[in-house]
Amino acid sequence: MKFGIFYEISVPRPWENNIEHTVYHRCLEQVRLADELGFHSVWAVEHHFLEEYSHCSAPELFLTACAMQTKQIRVGHGIVVCVPQFNHPIRAAERAAVLDILSDGRLEFGTGRSATWTELGGMDANPDETKETWDEYTRTIPQMWTNERFGYEGRAFKMPTRAVLPKPYQKPHPPMWVAVSSPGTEVDAAERGMGSLGLTFGGFAEQEQKVQRYRRIIANCEPVGAFVNERVATVNFLYCHPDNETGIKTGSRLTGSFGYLAAQLLPVREVHPTRSYPNPGLLAASRAQAEQTPGEGASAPEGVCIGNPDRLIEEIRKWEACGVDQINFLLNALETIPQEQVLDSLRLFAEEVMPHFTDDKPATTVPTRELAGAPAAGD
Amino acid sequence: MPINGNADPGLLTQYAPAMASLDTEALTLPNVKVLQVIYEIDDSVMADLIPPALHPTIPPTMHVIGMRAEDGPLGAFTIAIVRVGCRAAVRPRGLPTRAVCTEGEAATALTERWGFPITIGEPVLRQRYDRQSIEVNDGNVTVLSAQLIDPVPIGNADLLYTAGMHVANIERDGETRPWLIQVDPEFEVSRADRGVAQIDAFDSDFWEAPELRPVYPIVASYTTANITLPRIRYICDPLQPAISGTIAL
Numbered sequence: 007m008k009f010g011i012f013y014e015i016s017v018p019r020p021w022e023n024n025i026e027h028t029v030y031h032r033c034l035e036q037v038r039l040a041d042e043l044g045f046h047s048v049w050a051v052e053h054h055f056l057e058e059y060s061h062c063s064a065p066e067l068f069l070t071a072c073a074m075q076t077k078q079i080r081v082g083h084g085i086v087v088c089v090p091q092f093n094h095p096i097r098a099a100e101r102a103a104v105l106d107i108l109s110d111g112r113l114e115f116g117t118g119r120s121a122t123w124t125e126l127g128g129m130d131a132n133p134d135e136t137k138e139t140w141d142e143y144t145r146t147i148p149q150m151w152t153n154e155r156f157g158y159e160g161r162a163f164k165m166p167t168r169a170v171l172p173k174p175y176q177k178p179h180p181p182m183w184v185a186v187s188s189p190g191t192e193v194d195a196a197e198r199g200m201g202s203l204g205l206t207f208g209g210f211a212e213q214e215q216k217v218q219r220y221r222r223i224i225a226n227c228e229p230v231g232a233f234v235n236e237r238v239a240t241v242n243f244l245y246c247h248p249d250n251e252t253g254i255k256t257g258s259r260l261t262g263s264f265g266y267l268a269a270q271l272l273p274v275r276e277v278h279p280t281r282s283y284p285n286p287g288l289l290a291a292s293r294a295q296a297e298q299t300p301g302e303g304a305s306a307p308e309g310v311c312i313g314n315p316d317r318l319i320e321e322i323r324k325w326e327a328c329g330v331d332q333i334n335f336l337l338n339a340l341e342t343i344p345q346e347q348v349l350d351s352l353r354l355f356a357e358e359v360m361p362h363f364t365d366d367k368p369a370t371t372v373p374t375r376e377l378a379g380a381p382a383a384g385d
Numbered sequence: 386m387p388i389n390g391n392a393d394p395g396l397l398t399q400y401a402p403a404m405a406s407l408d409t410e411a412l413t414l415p416n417v418k419v420l421q422v423i424y425e426i427d428d429s430v431m432a433d434l435i436p437p438a439l440h441p442t443i444p445p446t447m448h449v450i451g452m453r454a455e456d457g458p459l460g461a462f463t464i465a466i467v468r469v470g471c472r473a474a475v476r477p478r479g480l481p482t483r484a485v486c487t488e489g490e491a492a493t494a495l496t497e498r499w500g501f502p503i504t505i506g507e508p509v510l511r512q513r514y515d516r517q518s519i520e521v522n523d524g525n526v527t528v529l530s531a532q533l534i535d536p537v538p539i540g541n542a543d544l545l546y547t548a549g550m551h552v553a554n555i556e557r558d559g560e561t562r563p564w565l566i567q568v569d570p571e572f573e574v575s576r577a578d579r580g581v582a583q584i585d586a587f588d589s590d591f592w593e594a595p596e597l598r599p600v601y602p603i604v605a606s607y608t609t610a611n612i613t614l615p616r617i618r619y620i621c622d623p624l625q626p627a628i629s630g631t632i633a634l
Contacts, residue, residue, distance in 0.1 A: 018386070019386070019388075055443075055444075056443070057387075057443050058386075058387065123603065124443055124444060127425070127444070127601070127603065128444075263386075265475065266386070266387070266474070266475055266628075267386075267387065269472060269474075269475030269476075270387045270440055270442065270443050270472055271442075271443050272442050272443065272444065272446070272470075275543075275545060276477055276545055276547065277423050277446065277470075277603050277604065278423075278603055278604045279539050279543040279544045279545070279577070279579055279604070279606055280539070280543060280579075281539070281540060281543055284542075284543070340386070
């Protein structure tokens with residue numbers, strides 16, 4: 007089991023006194039500490055226009071700052087929006103390669119397509135087409151990275167043959183992931199030989215089914231990249247405190263705030279009926295989370311990592327039994343938890359919880375095409 | 386935390402009905418034609434259109450709804466409704482500012498049993514090959530004209546309708562004042578189309594939504610559905626956040 011930290015970069019109103027500067031630098035301080043404590047990775051979302059919920063619109067810059075201030079921790083796009091109005095695929099490939107070089111080969115490349123009208127409408131993107139464009143990106147970006155020159159004519163974009171530069175530091179290329187927030191997307195990940203980057207806060211039963219389906223399908227996949235990245239990550243909340251009741255109470259403020267903010271956004275499905283978004287996805291899950299955890303005094307929902315170290319160990323064991331390889335933790339929302347408490351929570355987790363979970367299982371990255379190069383993909 | 390509405394509930398709509406009883410039975414209206422046109426609206430007034438209990442959606446939205454029933458327990462009727470998209474805590478909702486309904490049993494029942502802010506008029510729901518539209522005139526002035534253009538079939542399950550929070554004056558603990566009545570009909574859709582949304586005329590003063598300006602079309606849908614109007618299960622104090630001010634009946 008590996009542990010990562012996961013950033014939406016939630017900024018509370020009022021947006022005065024450079025609050026965004028304060029929040030970003032608090033996040034960087036957390037990342038530096040997480041690196042020292044031995045966390046595996048830091049992930050950052052790409053969201054646009056999501057007031058208070060996420061002010062993380064340029065994750066490549068945030069992750070570059072993370073990489074420059076740390077030594078070991080891997081930096082993960084969770085995710086790059088693979089829709090032309092958001093990111094041209096060539097720019098996505100170029101930026102990722104530069105980040106991989108600057109981080110000395112620490113990039114994890116997550117892909118996805120956005121699920122809100124707030125974002126897709128804001129970018130004038132057609133929700134009907136995002137699944138197709140995402141699919142095209144996942145098949146072309148690895149080729150841009152691994153072929154000296156690349157040309158293409160597809161639905162989402164076309165380009166005459168050019169050298170897309172630079173090439174990533176990791177050879178053949180960084181591990182690739184798919185954001186999995188709707189039931190069934192784990193199948194998309196498995197069929198393409200990509201990691202399943204879970205972004206919902208579902209319970210054990212749902213997760214176990216997804217993992218089993220993923221493992222079954224990926225065994226016979228046709229990878230879009232040069233290797234299979236068979237890994238299952240899930241997202242969770244983290245607030246670790248010596249006193250269980252205090253940990254749950256404080257952590258419930260975090261989970262409740264996050265879900266409440268998520269529920270204010272407009273999911274595509276609510277206003278723009280389309281077969282492209284058949285499931286409510288992350289926002290509905292967050293809404294359910296907010297209703298389960300209305301605030302102080304609530305009990306901790308199944309699987310949520312808030313409480314004292316003993317409780318967290320118990321919950322993580324259950325995630326491990328479901329077949330999850332990695333848990334990425336959200337540490338704050340709306341700055342609900344003061345910075346010193348967030349840092350103390352990370353320290354306590356590293357000291358008393360992490361040692362119970364060995365990290366001796368190497369990531370399963372099965373080369374399917376041998377390419378010349380030094381550092382292997384993955385870790 | 387998210388922005389709250391700041392409208393005085395007593396001034397939200399002069400057409401808020403008085404409801405003598407909230408103990409109403411559910412009622413199914415068969416084969417209703419439903420046109421829904423959704424737009425983003427000018428954000429400068431979004432908080433002025435809803436009471437403190439509710440949050441505007443991000444981005445702020447409005448729903449223009451036209452419905453026509455040919456038969457059923459309330460007889461034939463046509464209704465046009467304008468709603469502001471919002472959230473009651475974490476729940477998607479729409480707050481009707483005014484509705485115009487043809488005269489008859491339906492207008493009375495929808496007002497008295499479910500708190501629709503109805504005035505009597507002659508809304509017209511038209512179904513053409515290449516478009517569907519809802520139109521409302523006030524004398525010689527067109528106060529609403531909204532359309533779905535170029536319909537294409539979609540799956541019946543692809544469509545979601547959000548529940549309503551209707552402002553109605555009710556007596557509670559010896560005091561009569563505005564409350565929000567949750568009206569969450571069930572839609573059993575038998576046919577659904579989707580198309581381009583277009584609003585050609587909208588008089589915000591007529592619709593009791595001062596300064597509301599539709600600015601960016603999202604989408605329009607047209608369905609045939611059996612609609613079950615529910616028993617009233619929840620009411621909400623419009624002056625308190627819905628998360629703490631909601632009362633189960």
